[in-house]
Amino acid sequence: MPSLLILIPLFGIILLNLPIRKISMRMAFWFAVFVFFAQILIAIFHYPVFWAQDARFIHFFHVGLAVDYLGVIMLLCIGIVSLASLLVGRYTIFDEKERFRFINLLMIAGIGMNGVVMVRDIFSMYVFLEVMAVATFVLIAFNKDIESLEGSFKYIVLSAVATVLMLTAIALFLFISAGTTFSAIRDGLAQYGKSRVIIFAVGLFICGIFIKGGFVPFHGWLPDAYTSAPSSISVLLAGIVAKVAGVYTLLRLVASVFGFDGRVKTVLLIIGALSVIIGALAALRQKNMKRMLAYSSISQMGYIVLGLGAGSGLGIVGAIFHIFNHAIFKSLLFVNAAAVERQVGTNNMNKMGGISSRMPVTGVTSLIGMLSTCGLPPFAGFWSKLIIVVALWQSADYVYAAIAVLASVITLAYFLSMQRRVFFGELAKGMDDLKEANFGISLSAIVLAFITTGVGILFPAVFTKLILPAKDIFIR
């Protein structure tokens, strides 16, 4: 039945695009709310009936999908972030027709992400990555101005390079495996894993994933895409798209298919450390709020790779927990950026000041997002960063543990700078009439802030029930 998470939105999109536009335009938003909300509920409550594969009434559409604990966490993140993006889009895209197309494309991106998370076949994973990517290309260019087209074009070009690398790797895997399923490739690698051609193929595939995820030094497309996209799309991109395309695929394939050895560990630790440090240092220099958050995303994604690079069950758990936390608090910060951009009309932090006094909801929730990103207790980000640092220390990667701690200090520095320039201090000139953002954006921010605070406070329960079981995906 996991296939329903793909089939319901797919048939819904087809029905919505039948020539009954007036009704469809009104229905689209609520249909999307239903789809994403149902996904969140199913993921939270782990309905065993739903995840069972042999439901008779949809046997016709049985497509061999599977969901484990890691999948459940990812589906939950996809549902929450997509819903937040939908709400922001509803209140920031004013033209009804444009909004209708945005909702359709958002649902297609959601289907692509769900597919990537649930497939157990490397070629199908590639196909769903492309579904997600095509929808995202259009969404980034949604404003149709020169910056958004440039951002989208950069993403298309680098994504095409990643595609070629992945397809070449899949073709090479077919030399040693009976098919393209994860298990077939794993069996093939167990037998011929020492072949130079196959090591090259694994390297190619991982490079493709690094490009899709926007890790340093493959991050060229990411800041432009995040900055130039409409705010609602930035929420989606930073919150979940890069995580599914880059981090999840890396985690799934390294932990469950390619296996983990010394070479993989070294590559992951180096890429993770580079992303953490360079992302944080680049964020320090930015004056555009969304661009700063984009570099911050690169840095936080580096933490996830460092956790994976630790190579232990604890590291994997920390990485998975940080995926969830980062999806929530980075979405929150981009929702705040959307509110500020909509009300103030710019993203230039040097032209702002004292906004918190006029936009208290945005101010307080951004503070919560910032504290969680910096890894301060009791917020969720603190726990996941702590687990990653402890895992690195336990695996005797002391230098990388020190880098992780040091980067947290840099993170605190650039976020304090942002808070001072944007939210605190004297109110900037011409902002006397500034008002809080509308209901939809504020609601998204409040819910996301509530989640990041709640997960931090209820850490033992969330960790034991939701995150810890996911460590079983790891093979050596």
Place this chain on the structure above:
Amino acid sequence: MDINLVLLILMMISTLWTVMCRSLIKATIGLAVTSAILTAIMFRLNSALAAVFELSVCTGLITVVFVSTISLTKPLTHKEIEELSKARHKRFGYLPIVIALAAAAIYFLKIPNDFSDSSSMAIRSQGIPEDVCIVLWNFRKLDLFAQIMLIIAGSLGVATLFEERKIDEW
């Protein structure tokens, strides 16, 4: 005359037309026709799976993308068309002669050109049924759904990104 030979000759003609044609729209149509004939050849060579993908992607989707893009470009003036036409004929004028010579060489030197047996053997050896419907539905059903979504995403992309520009330009 053998049907394979007819198809190959037709494909050569449409390929030549695609390359030498001065109008981009006509060249795109030529490319689609070439892909359609190639699909027929693939079917005759028992490569049904490859044929279906050739038909759906190259003949269908790529043609739509090309036509959409070309519709956004500025039309050429008569003078520019004439200059372009001359340059194109000068550049590719030798192509029909080369192809005719190659065809004559294949015919007179009796180079074997029937590979249908070996291709079907390759498919059977992997244990995959030859019926394309069975192959697609039983083995790659999920990819089919993804293909549908890609086409919808592409269409929405064209509608979203090109609509406003079209009104301004025309």
